[in-house]
Amino acid sequence: MKKNLLFITAACLLASASIAQTVQPANSYSVSFPNVMHHEAEIVMTIPQVPAGPLKVRMSRSSPGRYATHEFGKNVYNVKATDGNGKALLLNQLEGDVYQVPIHGAVVKISYTLFGNWTDGTYTSIEPSHAHLMMPASFMWAYGMDNRPVKFTFNDLDKNGWKVATQLKPEGKNIYYAPNLQYMMDSPVELSAYKEESWTVKNPDGKEQTIKISTHADDDLAALEPFTGMVKKVVLEEQAVFGELPTYDYGTYVFLHDVHPSTAGDGMEHRNSTVIVHPAPKVAGLEKNLIGTFSHEYFHSWNVERIRPKTLEPFNFEHANMSNELWCAEGFTQYYGDLVLTRAGIKTIDEYTRTVAGFVNAMYNTPGAKYFTPVQASRYAVFADAGVSVDQLNSGNIFTSYYTYGGATALALDLRLRSEFNLTLDDFMRQLWLTHGKTEKAYNVADLQAVLAKVTNPVFAADFFKRYINGVEKNDYQQLLAKAGFMLRKAQAGKAWVGRIGAVPRRGSSGESNAAAGGGIPITSPTTKDTPLYKAGLDAGDVILKADGKDIDAAGLTAAVAAKNPGDKIGITYKNRAGEHETTLVLEENPALEVVTFEKAGRELTKQQQDFRNSWLSSKVK
Numbered sequence: 001m002k003k004n005l006l007f008i009t010a011a012c013l014l015a016s017a018s019i020a021q022t023v024q025p026a027n028s029y030s031v032s033f034p035n036v037m038h039h040e041a042e043i044v045m046t047i048p049q050v051p052a053g054p055l056k057v058r059m060s061r062s063s064p065g066r067y068a069t070h071e072f073g074k075n076v077y078n079v080k081a082t083d084g085n086g087k088a089l090l091l092n093q094l095e096g097d098v099y100q101v102p103i104h105g106a107v108v109k110i111s112y113t114l115f116g117n118w119t120d121g122t123y124t125s126i127e128p129s130h131a132h133l134m135m136p137a138s139f140m141w142a143y144g145m146d147n148r149p150v151k152f153t154f155n156d157l158d159k160n161g162w163k164v165a166t167q168l169k170p171e172g173k174n175i176y177y178a179p180n181l182q183y184m185m186d187s188p189v190e191l192s193a194y195k196e197e198s199w200t201v202k203n204p205d206g207k208e209q210t211i212k213i214s215t216h217a218d219d220d221l222a223a224l225e226p227f228t229g230m231v232k233k234v235v236l237e238e239q240a241v242f243g244e245l246p247t248y249d250y251g252t253y254v255f256l257h258d259v260h261p262s263t264a265g266d267g268m269e270h271r272n273s274t275v276i277v278h279p280a281p282k283v284a285g286l287e288k289n290l291i292g293t294f295s296h297e298y299f300h301s302w303n304v305e306r307i308r309p310k311t312l313e314p315f316n317f318e319h320a321n322m323s324n325e326l327w328c329a330e331g332f333t334q335y336y337g338d339l340v341l342t343r344a345g346i347k348t349i350d351e352y353t354r355t356v357a358g359f360v361n362a363m364y365n366t367p368g369a370k371y372f373t374p375v376q377a378s379r380y381a382v383f384a385d386a387g388v389s390v391d392q393l394n395s396g397n398i399f400t401s402y403y404t405y406g407g408a409t410a411l412a413l414d415l416r417l418r419s420e421f422n423l424t425l426d427d428f429m430r431q432l433w434l435t436h437g438k439t440e441k442a443y444n445v446a447d448l449q450a451v452l453a454k455v456t457n458p459v460f461a462a463d464f465f466k467r468y469i470n471g472v473e474k475n476d477y478q479q480l481l482a483k484a485g486f487m488l489r490k491a492q493a494g495k496a497w498v499g500r501i502g503a504v505p506r507r508g509s510s511g512e513s514n515a516a517a518g519g520g521i522p523i524t525s526p527t528t529k530d531t532p533l534y535k536a537g538l539d540a541g542d543v544i545l546k547a548d549g550k551d552i553d554a555a556g557l558t559a560a561v562a563a564k565n566p567g568d569k570i571g572i573t574y575k576n577r578a579g580e581h582e583t584t585l586v587l588e589e590n591p592a593l594e595v596v597t598f599e600k601a602g603r604e605l606t607k608q609q610q611d612f613r614n615s616w617l618s619s620k621v622k
Contacts, residue, residue, distance in 0.1 A: 025049045026149040029139060031131075033156045039117040039126045045110045047142055056143045057110055059097040060136035060317035063122050064186045065268040065304075068387030069320045070122060072137045073097025078113040099140075114138055119258055121188075121268025121275040122386060128160065130192030130216055132258060134268075134275070135185045136317055150178040154191060162191040165214035167273035169250050182314060183249075186270045190256045192216040197228045201235060203244045210252040211235055215283065217259035223284040230287055231255070233344040233621075234295045240620035241336065241426050242302050242433045248272045253301060255294065259283055267293040269300030291346060296337035303336075303429070304329045307437035310444050320382040324445050327374035327469070331406010332429070335359070335414075343619050352617065353486060353595040359408035360477045360488060365591050367529040368400030374409055374469050375445065377402045392540060397529045409468060412475035416464075418616065419483050421456055426620070428455050445469065484616055485598040485609035490589070496564045497590035499531025501544075501554065520545040520575070521554050536583045538574060545580070546573035561587060 030044045047055070059073035073096050081091040081099075084107030092100045101108055116124030116137065125132040131154075153174055154164055166189040168176035178184035198212040213231060215224055239245050254273045265279040274297040278290050304312075311323040323329070338355040341347040347355075363369050368377060380399045383389075414425035432451050436443045443451075445465070453461035467473040478488040501523055521544040527533040538544070546552055547560050548571050560570060566589040574581055598605045 024145075024148040026151050027142065027145060028151040028153070030153045031133075031155060033126065033131060033160065036126060036128055036131070036156075036160065039115055041114045041116070041126055041131065041138070043112055043114055043139065045140055045142075047108045047110070047145070049106060050104055050108050051144070055101040055104055055108055056094070057099050057101075057140045058095075058143070058318070059140055060185065061097065062315070062317055062320050063134060063136040063268075064270065064315050066122050067320055067323065067326065067381035067385040068383060070137070070386070070388070071097070072123075075115045075124070075137070076112050076140070077115070078111075080111050082109045082111070083107060084109070110140055112140065118264055119260075119262070120264035120266035120277050122266065123264075125263075130162065130190065130258070131160075133189040133191070135187060135189070139184070141181055141185075141317070146181040149180065150184040152176045152178075152189075154189070157191065160191070161193050163194060165190040165192075165194055165196070165212075165254060165256055167250070167252075167254055167270060181317075183271070185315070185317060188256060188268070188270060188273065188275050190214060190216060190258065190275075192258075194257075195219070195221045195224060197221070197224065199228075199232065201239065201245055203239075205244070207247075209245055209248055212252060212254040213257055214254055215257040215259065217257070217283055218281070219259075219283045223282070227283050227287045227290070230291050230344075230346055231294050231298075233346065234291065234298060234340055236621045237340045237344045237619065238295075238299050238302070238336070240622070241299075241340075241429055242437075243430055246301055246306055246437070248301075253298075255298075259290075267297045269297050269304060271305045272301075274298065274300065288346065291341060292337055295340050296333055299333045299336050299340070302433055302437055303333050306440055307432055308440070308442050310442040313442045322382050323378050324375045325443070325448070326378035326381055326402040327406035327409060328448055329406075331374070331402050331404070331408075332410045332425075334403040334407040335410035335425075336429075339617070342617050345619070349597060349613075349617065350600075353597065356411065356481070356486070357488075357491075357593055357595040359404055359411050360595065361593050362400055362404035363408040363474055363477070364593065366400040367397045368395075369405055369408075369472070369474075370530075371472065372398060372400070373472055374402065374405050377405050392525065394526050396526060408477075412468070412477065412480060413464070414616070415480040415483065416475070417456070418612065419480070420460075423455060424616075428452060431455050481595060483609065484613040485605040486595050486613075487598060487601045487603065488593055488595055489601070491592040491594035492590040494566070495590045496561050496566050496568060496587040497532070498557075498561055498585055498587060499528050499533040501527075501533065501557075519543070521552065521557060532585050532588055536572065536585050538572070538583065542574045542576045544572055544574045547571070549573075 025048045028046045032042045034042060059076055061069045061071060063070060079099060081089040081101045083089055083105050089101050089104055094100050116126045119125035119132050122134055124134050124137040166176060166187055168178055168187045171177050178187055194214045194216040196212055196214045198210055200208040200210050202208050213228055249272050256273060256275045259278045259280050261279055261281055263277045263279045266277045268275045276293050276297060280286050309323050309325040309329055312321050315321060338347060338352060342352040377400055384395060384399055410425060417423040417425060431454060435451055449461050449465045481488050523538060523540055523542045526540050527538055544552060547557055564587055566587055568587045570585040572583050572585055
């Protein structure tokens with residue numbers, strides 16, 4: 001018996017040692033603001049139990065929710081390395097944003113100065129009113145330590161009159177916790193004298209979760225209450241789509257809302273929070289202008305954050321993740337953004353028709369949608385999603401935003417499910433949630449088709465994906481919208497059109513017109529494929545000098561086109577580096593579309609159409 005007891009004791013000790021070895025030490029950051037008026041923070045990253053061999057650390061090049069690369073390392077300087085006692089260590093800069101400590105002890109501290117003066121959902125902004133910290137833009141990280149917990153201490157809060165708003169877990173004594181690198185990088189922080197409102201929402205299982213709005217704005221708390229009421233309606237309508245709220249990791253979801261004319265404007269979703277930045281003077285009086293971003297971003301707490309493409313797993317902070325599924329992740333979210341506002345009574349039916357018209361125009365009247373599939377549009381995000389370039393792009397001819405392309409696809413699928421199956425897109429999203437969101441099992445395009453097949457049937461799903469997701473065919477929106485008593489028609493029927501020149505008239509030194517100054521109309525960006533301008537051979541770098549033999553400026557060309565009919569011709573003289581040339585513009589009818597109610601169009605709305613419309617656009621909150 002004693003021998004067996006000793007064996008058991010030894011086994012327990014070995015097991016305990018094994019568990020201890022698997023417990024990861026926490027890396028930590030201390031963030032101070034001694035030079036806040038000049039947009040700087042001082043950051044110290046402490047790394048304990050550093051493994052033997054060279055230690056490599058870096059700044060990120062990409063950010064969760066963004067799909068293109070960004071060079072965050074450019075705003076970091078005064079980088080130094082010391083040991084745990086403050087003794088300087090050799091630090092080599094291997095790349096613009098990568099550093100290496102070749103020789104070190106058990107503890108390494110990396111310190112640096114961070115500059116930030118751009119308030120949006122990607123970059124960092126530091127100034128006396130706040131520190132708006134987007135994590136990839138702010139914090140270095142160490143290779144090989146992705147699974148280590150991370151802790152933050154934010155200093156100088158009292159001195160600046162700031163509080164901390166974040167989805168990071170508060171641990172007391174001004175310490176905030178992330179379980180690993182992925183969660184840390186997905187957890188923006190707002191340090192400011194924000195105003196906060198919160199409420200609880202109950203799920204069908206009886207569990208309550210807290211929703212917070214932390215608003216850094218010039219409004220007082222009372223002035224924010226009407227807007228909070230709108231957000232509450234949005235939360236409930238979106239809960240009704242999926243049947244339940246997600247389970248937020250620490251029981252709370254927070255909107256980090258920043259409102260000021262100096263901001264860049266943005267919305268950026270995260271797992272248990274979202275950053276929403278509005279370049280507006282205040283919230284009060286502008287609620288309807290601001291609520292759309294909330295509706296879109298909150299829908300992401302299901303669609304993208306938990307119903308997540310495999311192509312975004314794990315998120316790569318060194319390079320952009322290319323995704324095939326953004327037409328669903330972003331585009332279906334875009335569709336629900338305004339649909340939810342309409343269901344909540346925040347948008348009118350007539351306002352919603354303008355949203356629908358935008359989707360349909362993107363589908364029918366952009367070369368990107370005509371020649372490229374939704375999957376291809378999604379892949380182009382690595383260049384299009386706030387990517388920075390100095391050279392001219394031809395994106396207007398090869399790319400239709402996956403937001404509007406996907407939104408138009410969602411619109412068609414919703415109307416077809418309603419008319420062909422007595423189902424809705426809500427049914428599809430709910431099944432997608434149960435299959436891939438609640439389980440957090442990442443999906444690909446084939447998985448989306450499988451979910452649609454489960455909701456409808458395999459034949460319909462295969463046909464829809466073949467023609468409209470992996471192909472460039474278009475649904476019949478005129479027929480589909482008519483089922484809800486909406487008319488799709490030309491917005492400027494019978495009006496002549498040449499396409500977009502993409503230029504403003506240059507002025508002479510004395511203020512005379514282009515023609516008088518001899519400047520003409522410069523075409524500054526590529527003309528759009530299939531437009532009269534494109535067909536006439538005009539493009540970026542050309543300068544239109546004359547129309548029908550007369551000197552012309554931009555206003556004059558607009559007037560000349562307006563005075564003619566589709567099918568008419570205008571002789572054009574233009575120049576470029578190859579010399580002076582002649583061409584002919586053959587005018588066409590403006591293809592822009594609008595959506596109006598049958599009532600506005602003077603057509604009778606049947607009860608069947610009214611019922612269809614009500615089922616689609618009425619509140620789903622019970």
